Amino acid sequence: MPGKALILVENLSVPFDRRVWQECTTLRDAGWEVHVICPQGTKRDTEPEAVIGEVRIHRYPLKAATGGPAGYLQEYGSALWHTFRLARRVGPVDVVHACNPPDLLFLVARMLKRRGAKFVFDQHDLVPELYLSRFDRGEDLLYRGVCALERETYRAADVVIATNESYRDVAISRGGKRPEDVYVVRSAPAVERFRQVPPEPELKRGKPHLLCYLGVMGPQDGVDYALRSLALLRERRTDWHAVFVGAGDTFDAMVELSGKIGLTEHVEFTGRIPDDDLVRYLSTADVCLSPDPLNPLNDVSTMNKIMEYMAMAKPIVSFDLKEARVSAGEAALYAPANDEQVFSELIGQLLDDPEERSRMGKLGQARVEGPLAWRESTKALLAAYDGFNPSGNHSGQ
Numbered sequence: 001m002p003g004k005a006l007i008l009v010e011n012l013s014v015p016f017d018r019r020v021w022q023e024c025t026t027l028r029d030a031g032w033e034v035h036v037i038c039p040q041g042t043k044r045d046t047e048p049e050a051v052i053g054e055v056r057i058h059r060y061p062l063k064a065a066t067g068g069p070a071g072y073l074q075e076y077g078s079a080l081w082h083t084f085r086l087a088r089r090v091g092p093v094d095v096v097h098a099c100n101p102p103d104l105l106f107l108v109a110r111m112l113k114r115r116g117a118k119f120v121f122d123q124h125d126l127v128p129e130l131y132l133s134r135f136d137r138g139e140d141l142l143y144r145g146v147c148a149l150e151r152e153t154y155r156a157a158d159v160v161i162a163t164n165e166s167y168r169d170v171a172i173s174r175g176g177k178r179p180e181d182v183y184v185v186r187s188a189p190a191v192e193r194f195r196q197v198p199p200e201p202e203l204k205r206g207k208p209h210l211l212c213y214l215g216v217m218g219p220q221d222g223v224d225y226a227l228r229s230l231a232l233l234r235e236r237r238t239d240w241h242a243v244f245v246g247a248g249d250t251f252d253a254m255v256e257l258s259g260k261i262g263l264t265e266h267v268e269f270t271g272r273i274p275d276d277d278l279v280r281y282l283s284t285a286d287v288c289l290s291p292d293p294l295n296p297l298n299d300v301s302t303m304n305k306i307m308e309y310m311a312m313a314k315p316i317v318s319f320d321l322k323e324a325r326v327s328a329g330e331a332a333l334y335a336p337a338n339d340e341q342v343f344s345e346l347i348g349q350l351l352d353d354p355e356e357r358s359r360m361g362k363l364g365q366a367r368v369e370g371p372l373a374w375r376e377s378t379k380a381l382l383a384a385y386d387g388f389n390p391s392g393n394h395s396g397q
Contacts, residue, residue, distance in 0.1 A: 002031035003094030005385075006087065006112070008105045009038040010079045013045035014057055018304075019124070019187045020099060024055045026378045027385065035093070037086045039079065043272075058086045066249075069135060069142055076102045083108050093117050095385065103127050103149040106156040113156070118388050121157035122185075123167055126150075129296035133220040151175070159384050161185045164323055166300035183384040187302055188374035193275055194311035199284040205268070209240040209351050212285035212314075214278065215305040217248035220298060222291035222319070224250075224257055225340055229291065231261045232344040240351065242289075243268045243281055282312040286357060287350045290318040290328075294337035302327055307372065310364030315357045317346045327372070331364030 005027055007020060014036045015021035028034050034055045039062035040046050050057045060082035065071035079102075087096075087108050096112040097120040098105035109119040131146050132138070154160065154175035160182045162168040171182045204210045211230070217223045223244065230242055244254070244267065251269070258267045270277075282288070288309040292298040299321045306327045309316050316332035318324045319339075324332065333350065335342040350357050 002027075002033075002385075004033045004092075005035070005095040005097055006090055006093040006117075007034065007036045008083055008087075008096065008098040008108060009036065010062075010076070010083070010099075010105065011101055012038070013041035013059065014038045015052060015055075016041055016045050017099075018190055018193075022188070022190065022374055022377075023097075023122075023185075023381060025053060026381055028054055030382055030385070032095075032385070035090050037083050037090070058090065060086060069137075072102075076104055080104055080107065084111070087112065095120055095388065097122055098153075099124055100153070101125050101127050101130065103146070103153045106149075106153040110156055118158045119156055120159045120161060120384060121153055122161040123171065124163060126167065126170060126297060126300065129300070130220070133295040133297040134218065157181075159183065159387065161381070161384055163187055164300070164302045164326065166323055170300075183380045185377045185380045185384070186372060187304055187307065188372055188377055189304070189307045189311040189368055190374070191311055191369065194279065194282070194308060196283045196312060197279055200280055201284070203241075203243070203281060203284045205241040207239055207241040209286045210281075210284050211240055211242040211287050211289060211347065212281055213242070213244045213246070213289045213291070213305075214282070214308060215246045215303075217244070217246055217251045217254055219250055220292070220295060221248065221250075222293045222298075223254045225293050225319075225338065225343070226289050226291035227254065227258050227261060227263060227267065229340045229344040229347070230263060230267065232341055233347055234263065234266060236344075237348060237351075238266070240266070240286075241268070242266060243270060243285075245270050245273060245278060245281060247272045279312075282309070282314060285312075285314055286354075287347055288312075288314045288316050289347075290316050290324065290332070291343065292319060292321065292324070294319060294321060299323070306332070307368055310361075310368045310372075313361035313365040315350055315360035316364070317343060317350065319343065327367075328364060329367060331360050331367065333360075 024034050036057045040059040065075040092115050096109045096117045099122040128147050160171045162184050168182050168184050171177045255269050290306050302323050318332045319337050320334040333346040
């Protein structure tokens with residue numbers, strides 16, 4: 001019978017973390033008693049304790065890192081201390097389910113394993129690749145430390161949950177996990193969050209077309225590539241307005257860059273906005289942008305923005321990344337990796353072809369409502385949990 005599960009998250013609050021919240025509600029619906037330990041949000045999820053839909057959430061204060069690796073060491077140290085503190089308060093559990101980054105939560109999992117818990121490692125990011133892609137420091141001492149922490153996390157885990165087949169391959173090859181102990185639980189948009197509303201032409205600021213970017217703005221997310229591509233597009237045509245929805249470490253730098261390259265009149269930065277406003281922009285958009293450049297992390301990662309664009313039946317322009325193609329298929333046009341000129345040309349190509357935009361959008365929507373829907377992921381998630389039999393042995397897939 002289902003028991004008590006504790007989910008550990010460090011980089012987002014819950015239920016703001018959509019993937020983790022989907023996992024929580026799936027496990028709850030399957031009969032598990034679900035607890036979550038996560039940081040408090042700044043504008044939402046601010047309460048230290050909350051019970052939402054029978055899921056018990058324990059939150060701690062956390063100041064996000066600024067600057068380089070030293071800032072992250074301070075953030076992660078604080079998060080780890082609070083997580084240990086709150087895990088003791090929650091008490092014994094049957095399963096501890098740790099979501100990375102960082103690859104430090106195995107330390108809490110080890111403590112709980114000594115009390116009889118099983119450890120599920122939910123690998124949201126490949127942290128060694130994230131380090132290489134974010135800091136551009138090469139394989140230095142910190143990189144080797146990051147790799148060591150990943151190895152220890154794999155070693156401690158009874159089961160690994162991977163977000164796609166590329167991550168699963170890493171868990172088996174680099175992590176040394178048995179194939180039957182690694183489950184692919186793909187992230188999927190909450191389709192109830194993405195329901196089209198009538199387009200609002202005024203969002204286009206007097207232009208015929210609206211381009212939209214949705215997502216985090218960090219060093220590895222490619223917003224600078226998108227802006228430079230739009231500067232190239234502006235040289236050929238000015239019949240578009242672009243909106244960038246989201247925030248992150250490089251938000252201010254991207255606003256500054258847009259001014260430097262002469263896009264102030266063409267580009268709007270909204271920051272994070274409520275879901276209702278997000279849906280208004282996406283419903284009005286003609287083309288959506290996924291400018292994540294080719295790097296060690298992006299090539300093998302599933303981009304949430306792509307899934308969300310498809311949920312809204314929008315055509316996409318992306319760089320040619322392995323997992324971008326797996327997710328979007330024919331719902332996107334692909335520029336050669338990091339080629340801003342071709343990226344801008346593909347945007348223009350779609351702006352000139354409304355029938356193709358409609359066809360691609362419908363294909364993408366069918367994918368997220370069919371083979372890429374969360375209901376497909378729930379099967380793998382519950383299989384990972386159901387595999388723990390009373391004797392403590394994992395029965396495999």
